[in-house]
Amino acid sequence: MASKEDKLRKVIELGYEISQIKDIDLLLEKILLEARNFTNCDAGSIYVREGDELSFRYAQNDTMQRQLPPGRKLPYSTFTVPISNESIAGYVAGNGKILNIADVYEVGSFYPFSFNRSYDDRTGYRTGSMLTIPLQNYRNEVIGILQLINAMDGQGDVTPFAHEDEEVILYFANNAANAIERAKMTREIILRMNKMAELRDPKETGPHVNRVAAYSVALYEAWAFKNKVPQPEIDRNRDVLRMSAMLHDVGKVAISDNILKKPGRFTPEEFQVMKLHTLFGANLFSDIYSDFDESAGIVAISHHERWDGNGYPGHIDPVTQKPLPGFEKEDGLAMGKKGVEIPFFGRIVALADVYDALSCRRCYKEAWDENEVVDNIRAEAGKQFDPEMVEVFLENIDTFRQIEKLYPDHSE
8 A cells, every 4th residue: 555655746746747738628637537546436527616606527437438338438518516505516615625425325414415316316326435625726716626436445346535645635636726727827818819810700719619629639539549549649639639729710810801701602812812811820830839839830721621632721831822842733822732641630620620610500501410411521531531530530429419519609
């Protein structure tokens, strides 16, 4: 059995690991996973404070996960609970103290709350022990709740959470809270960049870019699982891909309103100008200081390329806007990138972006029927889209449906 010093050393290492994650959603997943690993528990969930409520963000459950096909994730869910004494999470958020319950079914009248058994009744799962930890920042403000469920002993039986671990897990939770605040700031900066684009192009909404980013990560994760990519590499790539995908169309801020807000179809000349948003976006990230800068530039310039080579902007210098030597067509335009010439992240975001564009209502069109969307993407395998990525998409369409519910458009 590990000593307290060993556990503290491990928590310090975990604190460094989570500090490297920039995206808030991926960070929350990582915090929950590592807290569960540290306490050897079967399940858990994480909430983020939004005003006087807790927003449920992620859940993990090894018992329920084993009932799914390999590589699939538990269904997404979203709801809020008030910060009050009516729920365990709300109670801990209100008083800022860790709560260790040996069996939530046996909570006595000492506490003002009772355990909600609806999930257990619906799934057949049995929640037993529960450790609920406040995520407090350096100002001692509770910004979220970490809830760990069913500690397991060496034989795989449910056991109470060890009281001697509480001090160490609180230290981890404090580090996690500060990492969450930094990641929330990063997300806000990205969303504000997109709001600039939204002011120019009403189609570039916060929900749209969040959906495209989440779809992109889901595609990548499923592809990586199939291709046995090591988990550390998956984690690194998920982080930069998610943030980069959110900024795929940020270059539209440089396109004239006469074109960007035109209600009808573009003329050929107008469409050529519109295509330049890919180059403008890439130029925003031309000074590369991090993996994110490089990835964001790649996604911006390549998410309109087509697998068959008929996309844009093609083999072109984003600064001079001239075709690269040897890639100029007879009409003076650049040859499109084809197949694996298209950067991997660009191929992922291309599919995610089209899925969202077809699935959602726009000022110029109604949303397509879901079967029509799926049939279209299937038909475009090897034409518009990487056929391997289409195969992964079709195998994980349920995940896309769940993500769509997480980020509804403002009018819904």
